Amino acid sequence: MRTIMVTGSAGFIGFHLCKLLLDEGFRVVGFDAMNDYYDVRLKERRHQILQQYDRFSCTVGMLEDFEALQSLCNTQQPDIIIHLAAQAGVRYSLDNPRAYINTNVLGTFNVMECARALKVEHLLMASTSSVYGANEEMPYSEMQKTDHQMTIYAATKKAGEAMAHSYAHLWNLPTTMFRFFTVYGPWGRPDMAYFKFTDAILKDRPIDVYNHGNMYRDFTYVGDLVWGIRLLIDAVPERQKSSKDIPQGDSLSPVAPYRVVNIGNSEKVRLLDFIEALESALGKKAIHNYMDIQKGDVLATWADTSLLKRLTGYRPQTSLSDGVRTFVDWYREYYNA
Numbered sequence: 001m002r003t004i005m006v007t008g009s010a011g012f013i014g015f016h017l018c019k020l021l022l023d024e025g026f027r028v029v030g031f032d033a034m035n036d037y038y039d040v041r042l043k044e045r046r047h048q049i050l051q052q053y054d055r056f057s058c059t060v061g062m063l064e065d066f067e068a069l070q071s072l073c074n075t076q077q078p079d080i081i082i083h084l085a086a087q088a089g090v091r092y093s094l095d096n097p098r099a100y101i102n103t104n105v106l107g108t109f110n111v112m113e114c115a116r117a118l119k120v121e122h123l124l125m126a127s128t129s130s131v132y133g134a135n136e137e138m139p140y141s142e143m144q145k146t147d148h149q150m151t152i153y154a155a156t157k158k159a160g161e162a163m164a165h166s167y168a169h170l171w172n173l174p175t176t177m178f179r180f181f182t183v184y185g186p187w188g189r190p191d192m193a194y195f196k197f198t199d200a201i202l203k204d205r206p207i208d209v210y211n212h213g214n215m216y217r218d219f220t221y222v223g224d225l226v227w228g229i230r231l232l233i234d235a236v237p238e239r240q241k242s243s244k245d246i247p248q249g250d251s252l253s254p255v256a257p258y259r260v261v262n263i264g265n266s267e268k269v270r271l272l273d274f275i276e277a278l279e280s281a282l283g284k285k286a287i288h289n290y291m292d293i294q295k296g297d298v299l300a301t302w303a304d305t306s307l308l309k310r311l312t313g314y315r316p317q318t319s320l321s322d323g324v325r326t327f328v329d330w331y332r333e334y335y336n337a
Helices: 012-023 040-050 066-076 090-095 097-118 152-171 193-202 222-232 271-282 306-312 320-334
Strands: 003-007 027-032 056-060 080-083 122-128 175-180 206-210 258-263 287-291
Touching: 003 012, 003 066, 012 027, 012 040, 012 222, 027 040, 027 066, 040 056, 056 066, 066 097, 080 097, 090 097, 090 152, 097 122, 097 152, 122 152, 152 175, 152 258, 175 222, 193 206, 193 271, 193 320, 206 271, 222 258, 222 306, 258 306, 271 320
Parallel strands: 003 027, 003 080, 027 056, 080 122, 122 175, 175 258, 206 287
Antiparallel strands: none
């Protein structure tokens, strides 16, 4: 039985991943700060569900606390580390950038130090589609340059990618970075737009529709996302003798066992169309408050997931209508709405 440590185990994606890994027969060690960026009760409920499994254990702690993280790793001896924990949210990074430096840069460094010391089989770490920043060529491919991040959040995630590559090179540490694209689904984060939209629609409040709804996102259902992560666990990158040995379209580094992989739905959806799917699932129309684009926002994201398909044989497949309806069903049950 292999042991996987998951940072951010009480988070939206972390919770779904831990549950999948437990169902797959792994032993899972969780680590989460349980901070109050959003409703802690939601995080506690996620952990309660995971604690119903005998093979799950969790520790509450900060990534910035290296001694606590190191102690957990030395005690549990994970074979694999999946680092999801981060200070999330584009908007909040404008108001409190230091939180992103502390968690996403220093905290990620601490995770890499633990992985190096343990010589884990595979280190997998979450990045974001936001690192593509001002890129205008779509769909976004892992082979494109990512030099123009537009928020501190995106910049800290790009820093994590750069640090991870250096560690993979220096210490021969097999590392996979995955870039997420607008993840949604049950047990989601209350700070996300679709969550706020649902709450507002049900309470007859207007919803703020930025750029007058003319924005596009690659909405990715959380169940598809975590299955992609699960499959990537076994797609361990290997150091190549020469760049000539790297298959075309593979983001594998020429000097390190390191790879970046997009995980998205491969389909850009207009914001207004997503709102329509919500309205359909709720059986209720939204009151639109049209607004200009927000600072730091990009007009569109859209993933090229051909590398994920090549490595794992898998491509996310949940339709927008099915995914949104599953979220709405959960929301109504959880909040008695």
